[in-house]
Amino acid sequence: xxxxxxxxxxxxxxxxxxxxxxxxxxxxxxxxxxxxxxxxxxxxxxxxxxxxxxxxxxxxxxxxxxxxxxxxxxxxxxxxxxxxxxxxxxxxxxxxxxxxxxxxxxxxxxxxxxxxxxxxxxxxxxxxxxxxxxxxxxxxxxxxxxxxxxxxxxxxxxxxxxxxxxxxxxxxxxxxxxxxxxxxxxxxxxxxxxxxxxxxxxxxxxxxxxxxxxxxxxxxxxxxxxxxxxxxxxxxxxxxxxxxxxxxxxxxxxxxxxxxxxxxxxxxxxxxxxxxxxxxxxxxxxxxxxxxxxxxxxxxxxxxxxxxxxxxxxxxxxxxxxxxxxxxxxxxxxxxxxxxxxxxxxxxxxxxxxxxxxxxxxxxxxxxxxxxxxxxx
Amino acid sequence: xxxxxxxxxxxxxxxxxxxxxxxxxxxxxxxxxxxxxxxxxxxxxxxxxxxxxxxxxxxxxxxxxxxxxxxxxxxxxxxxxxxxxxxxxxxxxxxxxxxxxxxxxxxxxxxxxxxxxxxxxxxxxxxxxxxxxxxxxxxxxxxxxxxxxxxxxxxxxxxxxxxxxxxxxxxxxxxxxxxxxxxxxxxxxxxxxxxxxxxxxxxxxxxxxxxxxxxxxxxxxxxxxxxxxxxxxxxxxxxxxxxxxxxxxxxxxxxxxxxxxxxxxxxxxxxxxxxxxxxxxxxxxxxxxxxxxxxxxxxxxxxxxxx
Numbered sequence: 001x002x003x004x005x006x007x008x009x010x011x012x013x014x015x016x017x018x019x020x021x022x023x024x025x026x027x028x029x030x031x032x033x034x035x036x037x038x039x040x041x042x043x044x045x046x047x048x049x050x051x052x053x054x055x056x057x058x059x060x061x062x063x064x065x066x067x068x069x070x071x072x073x074x075x076x077x078x079x080x081x082x083x084x085x086x087x088x089x090x091x092x093x094x095x096x097x098x099x100x101x102x103x104x105x106x107x108x109x110x111x112x113x114x115x116x117x118x119x120x121x122x123x124x125x126x127x128x129x130x131x132x133x134x135x136x137x138x139x140x141x142x143x144x145x146x147x148x149x150x151x152x153x154x155x156x157x158x159x160x161x162x163x164x165x166x167x168x169x170x171x172x173x174x175x176x177x178x179x180x181x182x183x184x185x186x187x188x189x190x191x192x193x194x195x196x197x198x199x200x201x202x203x204x205x206x207x208x209x210x211x212x213x214x215x216x217x218x219x220x221x222x223x224x225x226x227x228x229x230x231x232x233x234x235x236x237x238x239x240x241x242x243x244x245x246x247x248x249x250x251x252x253x254x255x256x257x258x259x260x261x262x263x264x265x266x267x268x269x270x271x272x273x274x275x276x277x278x279x280x281x282x283x284x285x286x287x288x289x290x291x292x293x294x295x296x297x298x299x300x301x302x303x304x305x306x307x308x309x310x311x312x313x314x315x316x317x318x319x320x321x322x323x324x325x326x327x328x329x330x331x332x333x334x335x336x337x338x339x340x341x342x343x344x345x346x347x348x349x350x351x352x353x354x355x356x357x358x359x360x361x362x363x364x365x366x367x368x369x370x371x372x373x374x375x376x377x
Numbered sequence: 378x379x380x381x382x383x384x385x386x387x388x389x390x391x392x393x394x395x396x397x398x399x400x401x402x403x404x405x406x407x408x409x410x411x412x413x414x415x416x417x418x419x420x421x422x423x424x425x426x427x428x429x430x431x432x433x434x435x436x437x438x439x440x441x442x443x444x445x446x447x448x449x450x451x452x453x454x455x456x457x458x459x460x461x462x463x464x465x466x467x468x469x470x471x472x473x474x475x476x477x478x479x480x481x482x483x484x485x486x487x488x489x490x491x492x493x494x495x496x497x498x499x500x501x502x503x504x505x506x507x508x509x510x511x512x513x514x515x516x517x518x519x520x521x522x523x524x525x526x527x528x529x530x531x532x533x534x535x536x537x538x539x540x541x542x543x544x545x546x547x548x549x550x551x552x553x554x555x556x557x558x559x560x561x562x563x564x565x566x567x568x569x570x571x572x573x574x575x576x577x578x579x580x581x582x583x584x585x586x587x588x589x590x591x592x593x594x595x596x597x598x599x600x601x602x603x604x605x606x607x608x609x610x611x612x613x614x615x616x617x618x619x620x621x622x623x624x625x626x627x628x629x630x631x632x633x634x635x636x637x638x639x640x641x642x643x644x645x646x647x648x649x650x651x652x653x654x655x656x657x658x659x660x661x662x663x664x665x666x667x668x669x670x671x672x673x674x675x676x677x678x679x680x681x682x683x684x
Contacts (some may be wrong), residue, residue, distance in 0.1 A: 043607055045503030103440040177654065203653040208613040210603045211396075214648040214656075221649075233605065241604055245515075245530060246385075265507035268604020289616040316575055 032328065034059075034318065035094040035116065035154025036311075037087070037105030038130075040079035041207070043234040046262045046306075047107050051129060051138040052077060053302055055104050057293065062315070068322045075313070076100055080111045087111030089158040100124065101328040102318045104311060109133030111181035116144045123330040125337075127318060129310035132256065133183045137355040145337060145351055147314045147344075148307075149360035151180070154255050154279045155187025157362040158228060161277065162253055163195050165364075165377070168226035172219045174239065177230035184255045185230030200224055207235060216242045223258040226252050232257040237266025237273075243335040244272050244332075253277045259306045261371070270371030277376060279362045281346075284309040290345035313344035381518075381525040387642065392533045392602075394641025399595035400618035401625070401633035402547065403463075403588030409628035410584045411563050413479065416486040420493035421589050425459040425596030426606040427501055430508050430616035444511055456593045459553050462493075464591020467582055473588020490611070497608040507605045528607025536598045543594055544634050547587065551630060560584060564628075605607040617660075624664055635675055640665075 003056060036055045038048035059073040067073060076098045080087035087106055094100045097120060102125040106112040112131035119126040120141040127145040133152050162168050171192065175185035182204065188201060200222040205212055216239070219227060225244065227250055229236050236258045244250065252275070259280050264270050285294050290309055297304040304312075320332040320342045334355075341350045352359045366376035400422055407415040432454045433447075470485040513532050519526035527585050551557040562570040563580045571577050599614075600606055617640065624634025643663055649658040667674065 014444070041498060041503050043503070043505070044608055046505075130542075151466055205653055206657060208609060210605075210614075211389075211393050211600065213393070214645040215653050217382060217385045217389060218649045221379075235503070237507075237605060239605060246528065247526070262505045266505040266605045268507045270511055272604075285525070316382065 001372050003290040022196055031072045032322065033074050033076055033098060033100045034315070035076045035077045035078060035098060035100040035103040035105065035112075036108040037073050037090050037094065037103060039082035039111075040077070042081040042083070044108065044232055046233075046260045047130065048079065050260075050307040051105065051107055051311045053297070054129070054304070054308040054313075055315050057297060058312040058315035058319075061293070061296075062319050063362055065289045068319050069326060074321065076147075078105075079308060080106050080115070081100075082111060083112050084110050088118065088257045089113040091115040095122045095124060099273075102126070102322075102330075102333070104129065104200070104314050104318070107131065107307070108178070108180060109183065110317070112136050113139075113179065119330075120144060125318060125321070125330045125333045128316045129314045132254075132309045133179050135179070135183075141335045141355075145317075145334070145355040147310050147317065147346075147349065147357065148256075149281060150356060151184045151255070152187045152190075152312065153360055154188075154362050155277050156191040157364070158184075158253055158255065158277075159188045159191035159195060160363050161279075161364045161376075162198060162226050162228065163192070166226055166251060166253075166277075167250075169197070169198045170222065170224050171197065171226045171228060172222060172224040173199045173203075173228045173230070174215065174219075175204050175229070176235050177204040178207065178231065180257065181229075181231035181345075182228070184257075186226065188228050188230065199228075205235060205239070207231075209235075210238055212239050212242050213246070214241075216246050216248060219243070219250075220246060220248050224248075226250050229254045230257075231265035233260055234266050236276075237263050237268070240276055241272045241279075251275045251277060254279075256280045256306075259373075261290065261303075261305065262367055263367075264371040271369050272372065273367040274369040276367040278365050278367070278373070280365055281310075282361045282363055284313075285308075286344045287345070287347050288326070289343070289347065309346055313314045313346045313349065317342045317349065378524060381485060381520060381527050382649070383408045386645050388527065388529050388533070389649070390642035390645030391638060392529075392536055392641070393645060395537050395634075395636035396595055396614070396637070397618050397621040397640055398634040398637025399540050399543065399591050399598075400614060401622040401637050402544070402630065403621040404480060404619050405625070405627050405629060406584050406588045408622070410470070410560060413471075413482055414486075415466070415585070415588070416483065416615075417470065418588065418592060419487040419495065419611035419618070420490040421427075421459060421462055421466065421611075422592040422596050422614065422618075423606070423608060423611030424462055424493060424497060425455055425589075425593040426600045427506075427608075428458050428593070429455045429597040430506060430606070431509060433511075448511065452594070453598055455597050456590045459593030459596065460586045460589045463592070464582055465587075467585040471581070471585075472578065478572065478653045480661045493511060494608055494611070501608065503608060503609045505605050508600060510604060511601055527649050530602075532535040532598070532602045536602060539598060540634070543591060544630065547591070548630055550587075556580075556583065601683060619660065620655055620664055622668055624674055626674030628678070629674070629676040632674055632676035637676070 041049040078090045080090045107130045109131040131149045175181040201224040240252045321336045325332045325336045364376040365373040367373045403418045470480045470489045476483040513527045515530040517526045517528040563577045593644045598656045621636035621640045625632030644656045647659045
């Protein structure tokens with residue numbers, strides 16, 4: 001009896017092995033393989049989808065226009081679930097098994113930081129469209145770039161808005177204990193102190209939980225007139241709903257971690273997102289060069305919100321560097337990117353010596369009770 | 378520190394505790410009868426949240442809008458279908474391995490939990506899902522100048538009432554019905570109970586079904602309370618409910634409820650008056666302390682363990 005059972009188990013394991021080995025590894029001739037890594041599953045899968053959609057469309061458009069020196073781009077889709085451990089596995093797979101020549105990703109800073117170590121060691125160019133933690137580019141890894149801003153800029157912009165426009169005096173700062181969330185909250189706090197204000201509360205909540213009522217009661221007891229949240233939409237939505245349910249009407253201010261329609265879903269309805277603010281780059285959908293691409297997304301029934309166009313621009317930048325240098329070597333591509341401008345659908349982009357964008361423009365958006373967001377005054 | 382804030386934190390803790398307790402029942406009953414932890418239970422709860430939302434959509438789509446009838450209908454349907462999931466978990470993960478070593482069903486249950494998580498993720502998507510607020514309103518006790526108040530929402534009242542009623546009904550079944558007697562007999566000695574003519578397979582199935590039914594009640598109430606859910610909600614709350622069951626004395630029904638409430642209150646008061654960052658550290662610290670001082674939990678019976 002048990003012998004038969006084990007043979008079934010063994011058969012299943014063998015079958016799995018066959019499936020894995022049947023997946024093609026190594027690069028084929030005439031194509032450039034580029035990895036796309038982000039959270040395709042998990043609570044933050046919405047951002048992974050933005051990343052993938054953007055890269056997919058860019059690859060399609062670049063290939064239609066003749067590819068990179070006549071060679072077609074082939075994307076390799078991988079999932080890190082926004083978990084650092086899985087991100088490292090993904091990075092090893094992209095480098096060793098998939099033999100990619102460049103990587104778009106990752107999304108979560110906590111994943112990008114360990115994964116880029118591996119890409120840098122392998123001499124592969126890695127450009128993240130969405131990781132905003134300063135550490136991503138602060139470690140002197142020559143082949144690491146980003147096409148978005150940094151949390152010290154973003155948190156600073158948030159702090160200035162809260163103090164100067166919202167005229168808040170008693171500010172509570174909440175974060176999700178993650179590299180991105182706490183980094184953003186820390187940056188916000190630093191600028192707040194520089195502006196001469198001190199927060200009334202600075203605490204971290206646990207990701208994956210749904211009950212922040214105790215924390216909300218505490219915020220209320222501190223009579224906070226603004227709440228800053230460093231984190232992502234899944235917790236931000238629950239937090240703002242419980243604030244409103246407990247009668248706390250103070251504005252909630254957050255960063256680019258909530259720039260998704262899913263923020264509305266996680267709050268349980270659009271009426272809870274009234275009076276929520278967030279910092280994000282100037283809307284790429286309104287930049288002239290991006291209009292045609294935006295149209296093609298919409299025609300396919302997909303609204304290119306959040307990081308979709310950042311991801312598109314990232315692949316454009318990688319392709320531009322490869323075309324100009326006629327190379328796939330990370331250090332040559334990096335050298336070129338450090339000293340040249342790239343025309344992307346988000347406008348002309350140039351990078352400094354660290355791999356950060358030379359110009360970033362964070363603006364404040366405001367959510368309204370119909371579930372949409374507009375640039376705030 | 379004023380009284381209103383303290384009272385509000387106690388209410389927050391009680392509501393959280395009632396939810397933990399409802400889910401902890403599933404762990405404690407399965408442990409009581411089989412001496413095993415059902416690691417798929419958190420996922421059963423997660424599935425019930427999805428089922429509740431699906432039935433809500435179906436029923437409102439069919440033109441049923443009166444909140445009380447709608448809620449009762451959703452509750453019954455959710456319980457029915459979630460119980461089916463609980464029953465299947467026992468059939469697939471436990472029954473074929475009844476005579477295997479104790480480790481095997483434990484691992485197959487973990488397997489089932491992964492299957493359920495990914496099955497829901499693939500079929501329903503990884504995105505956050507939201508449902509509209511069905512029950513509005515709250516009770517408030519405000520101070521004279523109206524600056525401070527304590528409030529409890531109607532959903533929160535419903536959660537506490539249903540938790541108490543559900544636990545009461547379950548305790549009654551276990552104590553006074555022939556099914557309950559069969560459960561207790563199986564719990565004491567499965568082989569002897571079988572020799573005396575009790576269909577223990579049937580009893581074990583029933584226990585899984587009852588645990589799943591309580592998780593379904595929790596799933597519906599929590600979804601109404603928080604308004605959003607995703608395929609991953611079973612994990613964190615599963616660990617917390619399991620902790621509550623151990624704290625109260627695993628195998629004991631009132632213990633599960635008591636453990637839930639103690640855990641909820643600990644978390645809420647520590648978070649409210651000390652620090653949110655370390656509330657879980659504190660809660661698990663309490664667990665360790667209780668287990669050191671009283672290894673069988675608050676209401677558990679000290680007995681020779683089979684593990």
